[in-house]
Amino acid sequence: MKGRVGTMLSVSSFRPPAVYPTLLHCPRLHHVNVSLFCSLSNGASSSCRSLGILRAIDRESEVPAQQLHHVQNQKLKIGIIGFGKFGQFLARTLVRQGHTVLAHSRSDYTHVALELGVTFFENPHDVCDERPEVILLCCSILSARHVLLTLPLQRLEPGTLFVDVLSVKEFPKKLLLDVLPSNLDILCSHPMFGPDSASCGWSGRRFMFDKVRIRNEERCNKFLDVFKRERCEMVEMSCEDHDKLSAKTQFITHTIGRVLGMLDLEKTRIYTKGLCFAFQELRKQLLKGVHVVVREHLFENPVTAKVQNLQDTASFHSDVSEYKSSLSSDYSYNNLKLKIAIVGFGNFGQFLAKTIVRQGHQVLAYSRSDYSTVAKELGVTYFRNADDLCAQHPEVILLCTSILSTEGVLKSFPWQKLERSTLFVDVLSVKEFHRNLFLQHLPLDFDVLCTHPMFGPQSAKDGWSGFLFVFDKVRIGTDEARTSRCDLFLNIFSSEGCQLVEMSCAEHDRQAVGSQFITHTVGRMLEKLDFLEPTKIDTIGFESLLNLMDNTVRDSFDLYNGLFLFNENSRQQLEEFHLAFESLQNQLLDHALDNLKQVLILEEESHD
């Protein structure tokens, strides 16, 4: 079957003359039809303008007639070999820029081609017969050798430019040098973007290229202009250097993506020894000694049993719902201010204090270390002694201690010296275990509100708006003074634009393990790969990995350790992550072995 025309029909302003529909529907004339259109669009004749083809050549700009010849000279006839997701993605822009695009692929993409304005050929001989100036190799890495060996290269004009876009570069470079006749030019390239990361345009996206064997500089530059015109950042680099950098960047990014994909994470979404090693190191670190102790504590300590008795006095929320304030309308939040004492004045405590002070609340603080200087700068009254803090009778205690130190603080803090009706709030990143501890250690008259701001100094440095704030009213007295005070506290977050989510502590822990714990694990794992740093050919995916790493490793290791030790779901999640990684390695090895088997069988058969 010869080529099928798609090019002309896709251009909205083009109205073919009466003869065209006949030609289009005449199968035997498909080939003639393609050549006719191609010669028209390449020839830039005045009849071309009268046919409306001018617009087809460059839809974006109205080209004055005298410049037409120049514009036409910028146009190329490009044959795409391998018309899958990426070939189609490139074709869309090539067509928009007015180039003539032909395509061939193993599967039949006639319909997609038609929509894109591309002429599709089922037979590679027909593409080569069209004498394209450029052959753009967009097939898979694994099929590249076979594809090249089956292309009728002798039908191409001498000087045809061969461009590959494979994501690895040394391999196709050697292959192209090996297989192509010496009169064809070779440009190895790697657009560091794709349909997912550059769906809104290629501007600023990196385009790596290596002029491996170029005699016709003008044609090569014309091809590179395709990407320059879209404002890509052009990065000329040897294939060897590309592969060195990309093993650190792209391969790692894809591996992480695939491992996460295998975990079937809701709402989210290489085999190197380095990564594997990093992961094992991390596991060892986490599972070391202390883990056993804490887990014994978690499951054998009678805390859980004691807490059962206290449940009658607590209000439990198993359902997840968006929060609706119950504060009576007589109250005006703006005029009501709270006296809030922050216990644990580290990174996060200070971060919260800034906003709370700005809102006009009175903020006191107490911590193990001396933070009096920073407290002064923030407008916070600092206490080195817990008894002195209690003597100030704060209405709210806001616990911002590290997860690991919380139990010790709970046992040693002079709670009895506070007012009987104090509202106790915590912001720990794990919830259920400590909720039980609070109910065990705090005076029975205290109100207890468990919360988790799902943001911090890095992610919310420009404001809290749009971030989630999870809370569970574990035990809030029913009288209006208490319910209003709790609502007033919650209003600190809603008034900043946070989205308040009411959720039980147990449900929080179930959900957070698949999101926050995995995120921090990946970030910490990447940190172990100490070669990870920005390169000249970073993809968007890799940039987000670097951000992720930066965002997580700035938090204390205690925080990460706490996420693991005090969320009973995290151990299983870590094991699943490990299994997903192993399974991905096996998948790669299985593929390699299958390919090797096929090569051996073919060799065996050729000997027979």
Ligand SMILES: NC(=O)c1ccc[n+]([C@@H]2O[C@H](COP(=O)([O-])OP(=O)(O)OC[C@H]3O[C@@H](n4cnc5c(N)ncnc54)[C@H](O)[C@@H]3O)[C@@H](O)[C@H]2O)c1
């Ligand atoms: N950093 C964040 O973005 C963020 C966001 C939401 C919630 N949180 C939670 O806020 C709390 C504080 O987090 P952080 O980022 O400040 O770091 P962190 O978890 O390392 O905690 C540091 C705080 O814990 C105190 N602390 C440490 N060991 C102590 C001990 N033995 N006795 C008494 N106090 C001790 C420090 O003085 C400091 O105030 C944690 O529970 C964390 O889960 C943090």
Ligand SMILES: O=C(O)C(=O)C[C@]1(C(=O)O)C=C[C@@H](O)C=C1
């Ligand atoms: O923005 C930051 O500083 C954070 O690290 C916030 C972050 C996170 O994104 O994981 C850290 C710990 C909290 O439990 C919630 C949010």
